[in-house]
Amino acid sequence: MLSRREKKSRSWLLLFLLIPFIVTLWPPFYNIDQPELIGIPFFYWFQLLWIIITAILTAVLYALTN
């Protein structure tokens, strides 16, 4: 368990949580159809992938700021 001081100094890590915002809220990044994954166009599987990435990111941050 982190002490208060350690928690405060680690709170900058939460800035990493901006990454999913920037990536997923900018459609031009991913509005393309290639490369396909088992027939699913990039536009779709990229967003599905970011669900998993964000969850892992959140879990990591939970472990680090806890």
Place this chain on the structure above:
Amino acid sequence: MINVNWEALSVFIVVFSAVAILGFLAAKWRPGDLTRLQEWGLAGRRFGTIVSWFLLGGDIYTAYSFIAVPGLIFKSVALGFFAVPYLIIIYPLVFIFLPKFWTVARHRGYVTPADFVRERFDSSTLALLVAITGILATMPYIALQIYGIEVSIAQMGVPIEISLFVAFFVLAAYTYVSGLRAPAMIAVVKDMCIWLVVLVAVIYIPIKLGGFSNIFAAVHQKAVENPTTFHDFLPSSEYSAYTTLALGSALALFLYPHLLTGMLSTNSRQVVRRNAALLPAYTLLIGLIGLLGYMAIAAHVKLSPAYGANSALPALFSAMFPSWFAGFAFAAIAIGALVPAAIMSIAAANLFTRNIYREYFRPACTEREESSVAKTASLVVKVGALAFILLLPSTLAINFQLLSNIWIIQTLPAVFLGLYTNWFHRRALIVGWAGGMITGTWMVIARNFESSVYPLSFAGITIPVYAAVAALVANLVLTIVLTPIFRGISISAGEDATTPADFEAQPLGSQQSIPSYQQPALNPQKALPGFQQSAWNSQQSFPDFQGSALNSQPSLTDFQPPFPGSQRLQHPAQRSQQLALEQQSALNSQQPLPDFQQPFPGSQRPGQRPQQPVLERPYNAERPVR
């Protein structure tokens, strides 16, 4: 009753009945005194990580989303997929904002967001507006859950009214009896069924349709045939709509009373943070359900004339699955409506009871009365929703729900930004709220309720923007501009009744500064008498808690701390006196406490004396608030 799919119906009835029974049994689960609003309306704040995962999952991902997301994708394809980025970015927001709200709500005994606003900004008008907004925004949502049941039942050919009455009756009965425990228990079953159905669907149906390449080829074909209305990729003109839809929906989601209720029923802020990492599994589920919308296109399903694109998913299941599994799937969707409908009605009832009934009509009501008023209010809300769906065209409910997000997001400055600062002036917040409500509602009306995306145009450029985001911006601008003006001309800003200590996390399980023998008392899941929950209110003095843990008192009911939150109805001086009296009597009637006793967990270093009564600590208006 022609065209009834008997196989599907029998499976449906079996599953539905089993779940209904569970709802009644839930009253005995993790037992508590259901005549208290905290127990009925918040399940005594007992739920751990796993139960909360199921409960919040059932709350966020409703039956209506299962029907509407594929429906939207069936109709406008790529734009409908905004549900995925929306349900990705809510979790960072949950991770950052909600533990703070949980903490202050636990420390001060809040049941609703309006409770918080009332104390933070010292404005009962603002709290009333927040409460009314919450109730208004939730009602169409409940109606739409019933609509979701209706669409899936209709697919089986069963008469609608009778089925809805039965479903409604079951829902009303178990909610009345068990409160929040019922949807929590049912959510476990429902979510397992939905996962099963969706996983089977995304494996079985593509195989039947010849693989994803075939599916997307068919979708592309349709796009080619309908170039203006149907896009399998986002046209650049829709980028801003996509982004603002995702952002606006995400900002609005956890302002809904039913989600705050679900979140407040957890037993620790760590549960909230853990679930921020675990709940995205459901987003994956929604993404897969969205793909089912594409499969519906590729399978050329026949839509029902009554429900249009919303019948895409049920029609797909009917066409692709054997009847018994289709029945099971429809049951899963119907149950998927019962969980959020129950929670939404409980949340709306909590709002009414705490922030309208107790605030304005009966400030001195007992807990028992609070609880029974809430139960009745919840029933009334459900009856209203049922009447709405049965008597009015369903398009009306869908249109109102477009407004729901726009309305609820106007409480963001007061509720979420209020967690970080009390700088906003309460009158400015009220004006901002009004401005946002008017702007957003006007935008939707201007588009004839066809869409909540409004084309903003300036300097010759037209940008389609989600009305909720535009209205929120208007709200914030008004609030930020008016606050210094109102403060400048000395309109009273009221007193913030919360203290920085109330926002301080002292999560259950933080073991360092609290000596070990107190820990059994800190775990609310042990069988402590119900009123121990109230000891987490910072106004109670720690010695009370100690009494029961050390068993040095015959019973604590003699000087039982008042019900959390009831103290704010007293005059502040009265309250402080009472607090001082309690502390006095607690200190007198116990053995002398060791030096390291703390009145409030974490508020003081070991070795300090217990907290002074509130009266002696002058309110400092300049004190910075985190």
